[in-house]
Amino acid sequence: MKLEITFQNNVIEYILNKIAALGLLIFIMCIYLISRTGFDLNEFTEYLSNIKIWGLICGYALVMTMLIDLVKHKWIDFTLKTSILLHCLAGFIVFFPFMGIHLFSLIAGSVGALCAFIYSISYYFIKKKNHFVWIVLLVFPLLLSIRLVDFTIKEEWTEEKTKSSFSAEFERFNGKHEIPLPLEKGDIVTIYISFDQINEGGYGYHISDNYGDLVGIKELEKTYKEYGDIDTKPIQFEAKKTSVYKLIVTGDNLKGKIDVKWKID
Structure with missing residues (x-):
């Protein structure tokens, strides 16, 4: 029974850490977006309003990071550097099946790789600093509430x-x-x-x-x-x-x- 409880706690902790790392990535992305708009809150909320795009970003990030961890756990025990490289590769190649190979997809892939790198580092940081998890998790309800405000x-x-x-x-x-x-x-x-x-x-x-x-x-x-x-x-x-x-x-x-x-x- 204790073993089962420990396993469940580890799974919950693992999932929360992954989601918290994603929240930290989105927080950094939002800082970039709001600075890019010249701190125009109305334009910033327009970026937040496309829930489908944000959902695809979050869903793809969680699926790929869990697949990489599964490969590491089941088959190949690779280093942190290799894990980061695999995350960057996943962030880079996602655009090519939809856009083909040209300059825009290369630029988009580079941005995706950078986001994947930030995500990997964020997860490593949060695992070391567990007390930050609940703070970072507040990013999601905060952004959902901001996008409902009309700054017109x-x-x-x-x-x-x-x-x-x-x-x-x-x-x-x-x-x-x-x-x-x-x-x-x-x-x-x-x-x-x-x-x-x-x-x-x-x-x-x-x-x-x-x-x-x-x-x-x-x-x-x-x-x-x-x-x-x-x-x-x-x-x-x-x-x-x-x-x-x-x-x-x-x-x-x-x-x-x-x-x-x-x-x-």
């Missing part, structure tokens, strides 16, 4: 909306604004978007479904006469299911006006 900034924002249009004027818009579009399956939506940009701020837009997944759109060549000389972005998409879709307009310290009109066929 709207200064002197005034908007008007109807059943088929939306417009807003503002002194500063940094973040996102969602325009709901309740649609039936098979509806074809044509949207005319106009950004009247006063300063050098950036802007963009995309469509998502009620699960937050991006919806494919096509750009149209025709323009909308009401806009006159203002640059217009006419797009169209078909609702694949009955749902509340969202047109999400984004601003990067933008000053000006946004006009949106849509029609549903």
